[in-house]
Amino acid sequence: MCVRTRLVSSSSARLSKAIIIAVIVVYHLDVRGLF
Structure with a gap:
């Protein structure tokens, strides 16, 4: 159980x-496209 919870937490x-x-990459791309 502990190993599973650790794997789930690491994956999340x-x-x-x-x-x-x-999100940061898309935001920067949008800013560059606008300006």
Whole structure:
């Protein structure tokens, strides 16, 4: 159980980091496109 919870937490953390990076990249692309 502990190993599973650790794997889930690590995967969710990676997913959240990937989403944040994607949002930042899209935001910068939008800003460059506007300006």
